Amino acid sequence: MIESRTHAAAALFRRDMKLAFRRLGESLLPLFFLFTVIVLIPLGVGPGPNLLSRMAPGMVWVAALLASLLALEHLFRPDLEDGTLEQWFVGERAVYARVMARLLSHWLVTGLPVIVFSPLAAEMLNLPRHALGTLIVSLVIGTPALSLLGGLAASLTLSTRGASVLLSILIFPLIVPLVIFATGAVSMAADSLDPGAHLGLLAAFTILSLTLAPIGIAAALRMNLE
Amino acid sequence: MSLLLETSRLEFHRYGQPVFRPLELDLQSGRAIVLTGPNGVGKTTLLRLLAGILAPVRGSLKHHGEIAFVGHLPAIKGDLTCRENLAYERHVGPPGLDMAEALARVGLAGLGSRPGRALSAGQKRRLGLARLLVRETPTWLLDEPYASLDDAGCSVVDELIGEHLDDGGGVVLATHQRHPRVDAQRLDNITLEFAPVRDAS
Numbered sequence: 001m002i003e004s005r006t007h008a009a010a011a012l013f014r015r016d017m018k019l020a021f022r023r024l025g026e027s028l029l030p031l032f033f034l035f036t037v038i039v040l041i042p043l044g045v046g047p048g049p050n051l052l053s054r055m056a057p058g059m060v061w062v063a064a065l066l067a068s069l070l071a072l073e074h075l076f077r078p079d080l081e082d083g084t085l086e087q088w089f090v091g092e093r094a095v096y097a098r099v100m101a102r103l104l105s106h107w108l109v110t111g112l113p114v115i116v117f118s119p120l121a122a123e124m125l126n127l128p129r130h131a132l133g134t135l136i137v138s139l140v141i142g143t144p145a146l147s148l149l150g151g152l153a154a155s156l157t158l159s160t161r162g163a164s165v166l167l168s169i170l171i172f173p174l175i176v177p178l179v180i181f182a183t184g185a186v187s188m189a190a191d192s193l194d195p196g197a198h199l200g201l202l203a204a205f206t207i208l209s210l211t212l213a214p215i216g217i218a219a220a221l222r223m224n225l226e
Numbered sequence: 227m228s229l230l231l232e233t234s235r236l237e238f239h240r241y242g243q244p245v246f247r248p249l250e251l252d253l254q255s256g257r258a259i260v261l262t263g264p265n266g267v268g269k270t271t272l273l274r275l276l277a278g279i280l281a282p283v284r285g286s287l288k289h290h291g292e293i294a295f296v297g298h299l300p301a302i303k304g305d306l307t308c309r310e311n312l313a314y315e316r317h318v319g320p321p322g323l324d325m326a327e328a329l330a331r332v333g334l335a336g337l338g339s340r341p342g343r344a345l346s347a348g349q350k351r352r353l354g355l356a357r358l359l360v361r362e363t364p365t366w367l368l369d370e371p372y373a374s375l376d377d378a379g380c381s382v383v384d385e386l387i388g389e390h391l392d393d394g395g396g397v398v399l400a401t402h403q404r405h406p407r408v409d410a411q412r413l414d415n416i417t418l419e420f421a422p423v424r425d426a427s
Contacts, residue, residue: 004319011317015306022305083299089279091293091363225279 009097016105026074030067031113037063038121049126056125057135057186061179063121064114064139068146069171071110073164075102075154076221086225095218103147103214111143127190134189138182138202145206148213149174155220177205228255229290230365230396231276236285238271244421245271248285251398253365256412258387258397260405263418269400270298272418273367276398292319294363296371300350301357304343308334308353311342312360319361328359332382347374355386366390368399384408 020027041059042052079085088098118139122132153171157163185198231253238245245268253259261269274280276287277295302311312325323331329338332352337345345353351374358366371383387397388408399406406413 008318011314014317015303015310015314018310019303019305081299082303083297083301084303086274086277086279086297086299087295087301090277090295091289093278222279222281225274 005094005097008094009101012098013101013105016102017108020105020109027109028113030070030110031117033067033070034063034114034117034121037066038124042125053126053128053190054187056122056127057131057138057183057190058179059125060114060118060121060127060135060139061142061183061186064111064143065146065175065179067114068106068110068143068150069168071106072150072154072167072171075106075151076158077154077163080158080224085221089222089225095221096214099151099214099217099221103144103151103217106151107144107147111139111147114143115139127186130192131186131189134195134199135186137199138185138195141199141202141206142178142182145178145209146175148206148209149178152209152213152216152220155217155224158221158224178202181205229253230255231290231398232286232288233276234286236272236275236287237283238268238275238280239283240271243423244283246418247421249416249418251276251416253396253398255364255394255396256391257414258391258399258406258408258412259414259416261398261400261416261418262402264420267418267420269418270369273297273369273398273400277367289365291364292362293365293367294358294361295367295369296354296358297369298373300354302342302345302350302353304341307339307341308345308356309338311353312356315357316360319363321360322362323359325360328356329353331359331386332356333378348376348379351375352379352382355383358386358390364395366395366397366399368397370401371399372401372403380404381407 037059045051076085088095115136118135119132122135127135150171153167153174156170157167160166181198181202185195185202188195188198229252231251233251235248235250237248251259261272263269271280273295275282277293308329309325312328316325326338329335332355334349334352334356372380375383384407387406390397391408391412
């Protein structure tokens, strides 16, 4: 039983990755987005290094957030429309495992590229070098929560009209603590203070969403099939 | 003969009203149940209930063994080729026929590397049927399997159902146009009826 669930989830993950590569342009959109934000901000607010380095943690995080949000619209909707989503619920029901597989592929497309390119972004925004490690750690801990909470909002608004507006409104209060803890940690590190407390809270927040969000997503998806 | 599907007093409600009269439905291996009834009586709803996509409001439902559901939506990814679409299906459950064989069986031989979006409605339907063959599933739930198929396609459906019943499988299908042309001894008919509308007050 457990084995068949892992099989179902692994098959879904492989197919999602194949689809992501087949629509490479669409998959790279979040990354282009990150770059646009990072490049335009210094042009917009002026190149004062102190100003930029104060803003850097927030900017990188907001870019990560927007990149994640950008792909949410397509997280479950195509599957709802072509009928593959209802197949998740047929018979053996590895729904929870499949939700996790789908969220993992969302994170690989939206979260991981941001982490990989964050050193470059940090350099462009003149973040103090000694804070770079904390920025990366905060992204590693925090971006999975973006996928989890985003997935929850996406599943709840799946069959609503004007879903993208509702989705943004829904996700907003959920991610406020995330952004506060994450940017708090990086700012502390930039000021050469210990970011441990903030990172700990960030991790607790991610673990909480890891435990609750997939259950909520599975239930919300099923509701949308009625 | 073994039991594949058992239900007792199955009910589903929409907008607070029961959709069809509560019904008993037991599917034996080697038999097919044909669901008929007027539009809107809940044939699709019943099949989705049996598949487990919907949860019954009342009554119970028991599956014995794997289930495959082919609904109105083809469950095909347009960006993947026919073969890749089937490969996914094959990995989900215990494997059945080989992919090329399954494609040939439904009349899509040689189209294995064509992307799903390039298929016509009837071809998508056929690919949907091929999904049934690449996995070993005793219970098939088919919603309007003859829709958008030509005569040859309809006979393929009949053949597939006939062979599946011979192999000891069971089929529940909803249909308007035609009944499966298989051994009539193996068919059971269930006509769904509208549930009496309850007064909301």
